[in-house]
Amino acid sequence: MKTQLQFLLVTLMLSATSLISAQGGINQNFASLGDWFVDDKPNGTSSVSGGHLIVTMGDQGNGKYRADLKNDNATYTINSTTDKIIAVKFIGDKPATGAFKAELRNETAAAWMNNGGGKYTPTGSITTTEGNLIYYFDFSGDANYTTGDISISRIGFTLADVVDPTNYTIDWVATFVDLAALEAYKDVKDDGVSDTEGSILGLDTNTLVDNVFKVYPNPVNSSSFNLELNNLSAYNNRIEVYNLLGAKVLNKKIETNKTEIFHKLNAGIYIIKIGENAKKLIIK
Numbered sequence: 001m002k003t004q005l006q007f008l009l010v011t012l013m014l015s016a017t018s019l020i021s022a023q024g025g026i027n028q029n030f031a032s033l034g035d036w037f038v039d040d041k042p043n044g045t046s047s048v049s050g051g052h053l054i055v056t057m058g059d060q061g062n063g064k065y066r067a068d069l070k071n072d073n074a075t076y077t078i079n080s081t082t083d084k085i086i087a088v089k090f091i092g093d094k095p096a097t098g099a100f101k102a103e104l105r106n107e108t109a110a111a112w113m114n115n116g117g118g119k120y121t122p123t124g125s126i127t128t129t130e131g132n133l134i135y136y137f138d139f140s141g142d143a144n145y146t147t148g149d150i151s152i153s154r155i156g157f158t159l160a161d162v163v164d165p166t167n168y169t170i171d172w173v174a175t176f177v178d179l180a181a182l183e184a185y186k187d188v189k190d191d192g193v194s195d196t197e198g199s200i201l202g203l204d205t206n207t208l209v210d211n212v213f214k215v216y217p218n219p220v221n222s223s224s225f226n227l228e229l230n231n232l233s234a235y236n237n238r239i240e241v242y243n244l245l246g247a248k249v250l251n252k253k254i255e256t257n258k259t260e261i262f263h264k265l266n267a268g269i270y271i272i273k274i275g276e277n278a279k280k281l282i283i284k
Contacts, residue, residue, distance in 0.1 A: 098162035
C-alpha cells in the first residue's frame with residue numbers, strides 16, 4: 001500500500017493535461033503543442049501526433065541542422081520545493097551530434113537561470129525500460145533559482161549543430177522534485193517505440209481523471225477545503241486522505257455533491273481518494 005501510494009503521488013504530480021497547473025510545475029505531454037513551438041529554421045518541419053512532438057530539423061546555414069523547442073508565450077509557475085530539475089523524454093534518443101542545452105527565464109528575479117551566463121547542459125540521463133532516453137537539467141543550485149514560487153516567462157531547449165540524424169521525437173517535458181522522483185516516473189506512458197498509454201506503474205485500478213471530482217482551493221491555506229463530485233451516487237460516498245507514508249489521515253462520509261471538508265492536517269502533500277479516483281492535495 002505504501003509503495004502504491006508513493007508511486008501514485010508521482011503520477012498525480014505529472015498527470016495534469018495543462019502545462020502548468022495551479023499547484024505549480026511543468027508537464028507538457030504533447031497531446032497538442034499548447035504554448036510551445038519549434039524554431040525549426042528554413043525547410044524544417046514539426047508536428048504533433050500520437051502524443052509525441054515529431055521534428056525534422058532545418059538547415060542552420062553551415063551545413064548543420066537546428067530545431068529549438070521553446071515556450072515564451074506566457075508566464076508559468078514553478079516552486080523551489082517541488083521543481084528542482086527539468087527533464088525531456090525522447091523516443092529513442094536525441095540527435096547523436098551537436099549541442100543540447102536549456103535555459104529558463106526567472107521573471108520573479110528578472111534574470112535568466114542560466115548557469116552563471118551560459119545555457120545549461122544536461123546534468124545526466126536515464127534510460128527507460130524500453131530504451132528511451134530522458135535527459136535532465138538540475139537548476140536548483142543556480143543563484144537565480146529563488147525561493148518559493150518562481151514565475152517562468154521563457155523556456156528554451158537548444159538542439160543545434162547537428163550532422164546526423166537530423167530529426168528527433170519528444171514524448172514530454174516535465175519538472176521533478178529530484179532524481180528519485182524522475183526515476184519513479186520514467187516508465188509512465190512507456191511501451192517501446194509506440195509509447196502507448198497503458199496501466200501506470202501497476203496503478204490501473206486508480207483512475208486519474210479531473211471530471212470525477214474537484215478540490216478547491218488547492219493548495220489549501222486554511223482548515224478546510226471544498227469538494228465537488230459530478231455524481232455522488234456513483235462512488236462509495238467517502239473521502240479518504242493519505243500522507244506520503246501511506247497512512248490514512250482523514251476518512252469522512254460525503255452527504256452531498258458539494259461539501260466543505262474540515263481538517264487538522266499539517267502542511268505537506270497528500271493524496272485524496274474517492275472510490276478508485278485520486279488527486280493530489282497540498283496543505284500550506
